[in-house]
Amino acid sequence: MTPDHVDISALKNHEGQSVTLRGWLYNKRSSKGLHFLVMRDGTGLSQCVVNQGEVDESSWQAAESATQESSIELKGLVRADEKQVGGYEVQVTEMNLIHQAEEYPITPKEHGVDFLMNHRHLWLRSRRQWAILRIRNSVIMSIHNFFQERGFLQMDAPILTGTAVEGTSTLFEMEYFGRSAYLTQSGQLHGEAMAMAFGKIYTFGPTFRAEKSKTRRHLTEFWMIEPEMAFYDLEMTMQLAEEMLSRIVSDALANCQAELEVLDRDLEPLKRSLSDYPRVSYDEAVEILHSEKTRKMVEDKIESLKSEATALTTESAEGKATYGQAKKWQKRKIDVREGEIQRRQSEIEEELRNLPKWLKSAQEFEWGNDFGGSDETLITWHYDRPIIVHRFPHGFKAFYMKRDPEDDRLALGMDVLAPEGYGEIVGGGERADDLGFLQDQVKKHGLPEEAFKWYFDLRRYGSVQHAGYGLGLERTVTWICGIHHLRETIPFARTLDRLYP
RNA sequence: UCCUCGGUAGCUCAGUGGUAGAGCAUUCGGCUGUUAACCGAAAUGUCGUAGGUUCAAAUCCUACCCGGGGAGCCA
Secondary structure (H helix, E strand, O other), rough: OOOOOOOHHHHHOOOOOOOEEEEEOOOOOOEOOOOEEEOOOOOOOOEEEEEEEOHHHHHHHHHOOOOOOEEEEEEEEEEOOOOOHEEEEEEEEEEEEEEOOOOOOOOOOOOOOOOOHHHHHHOEEEEEHHHHHHHHHHHHHHHHHHHHHOOOOOOOOOOOOOOOOOOOOOOEEEEOOEHHHHHHOOOHHHHHHHHHEEEEEEEEEEEOOOOOOOOOOOOOEEEEEEEEEEEEOOHHHHHHHHHHHHHHHHHHHHHHHHHHHHHOOOOHHHHHOOOOEEEEHHHHHHHHOOOOHHHHHHHHHHHHHHHHHHHHHEEEEHHHHHHHHOOOOHHHHHHHHHHHHHHHHHHHHHHHHHHHHHHHHHHOOOOOOOHHHHHHHHHHHOOOOOEEEEEEEHOOOOOOOOOOOOOEEEEEEEEEEOOOOOEEEEEEEEOOOOOOHHHHHHHOOOOHHHHHHHHHOOOOOOOOOEEEEEHHHHHHHHHHHHOOOOHHHHOOOEEOOEEOO
């Protein structure tokens, strides 16, 4: 091993120099006397060319026998080449095979989700996962920097708790020295205690929900960031959430260009999400659901999906017509495209089945109900950036929410809904600060008063106006990446029926 | 828990009652600038499991198992 090796991401600083790279073989293309090795080292990809005429026999043999994901070490001359991945190419002068990989299960071809999830420990090495998880890192750093720069202290809430916070969600129960304990579903109540001690804090940790949700927006174990601030009202909290999300987006755009490029992310919606998030009251949101404009939007969407489906059918028929005379590589292209067409068509079919139901549920929406997933989606269609919905009927909100002094039917809650159909990424609001009210609410929600004794103390000793919210890390990363499913945004996803690997 | 789609080679899939298929991966051969490289050849199967219908089942029926998507609930 040489101590002077260079990261692929740093090749730009070594143009014209000889460097040593260490990593794994990502892909190999060969012709007589020549191997094109695409190497990865975690920081990036680089094509390394081994020319039989320019290396010794042992280096040539190493290149000959290296299989996909074999670990390798090589030395070579760095040269700029616009056409190559990463913009640089390495002309190899020496190569050493560290470990010859067995036949690698993940080939440079398509794979199904189940197979990839079963090989998650290896799937992490793929380029798309590289991009997504590096963006996750960027989002995490943005959050820490944002809060630290504003004087927030990072504090940890306990993961093991004795009771449910909101009483609604299902908790993971475990045996705890002869009694029951639960994995936390929110650090908020403890966050409030820490805010009363330190002013402004945020927790950053794992959260567990035993809900039997099998959707692209749910994990049983996910990471939540929960700021909690003394002397904050609802408006200040909405402003804070907007500035935080804006910071996350702006950092990702600045620092993750290559990653977003790999994901083929449309940057325009992100650029629009840098400021001016509309504030939409629950009342206004209900009006939107009932509006003629929403009806028109859904009908237009149905029309455009129908014409897209027709176009795809035509394209598929053309593909089949030319298939007979096509060359082998053309056939393969047609096959790949046909697969895409079929997937898109089944998506369209599902949307066409759903949209009339969505419209019906929106038009019949009754004041006082909580928004369903489809209602949220329809509301966000009216805007081109994240929106903040606020002041909900208290009926479906948590017991600790403060009532709106101007309308007792409402709670001072707020949700941030991400655009492009990504939905709720933040939920929070102003907390009730009156002891009597809170005790009353705990009773009304049928919660065990004993468990909340310490929480009531926060309203006994210097109670102040305060507020906070929870940000779902994986949902946020999913939105920034513009990907379909949040299971790719965490290294090892835990879902309803997946604990492996 | 409910609705819906699926399970065929290591992987992705085609095959709707009559001898089990293609591409990729693997192995071998060819090619000195490839970009999911290409060209040629070889090898690869408990058709999810159990039962049933039939001269004959991957294909039809029943039950079960596993997975995807969605609903409810939520970040």
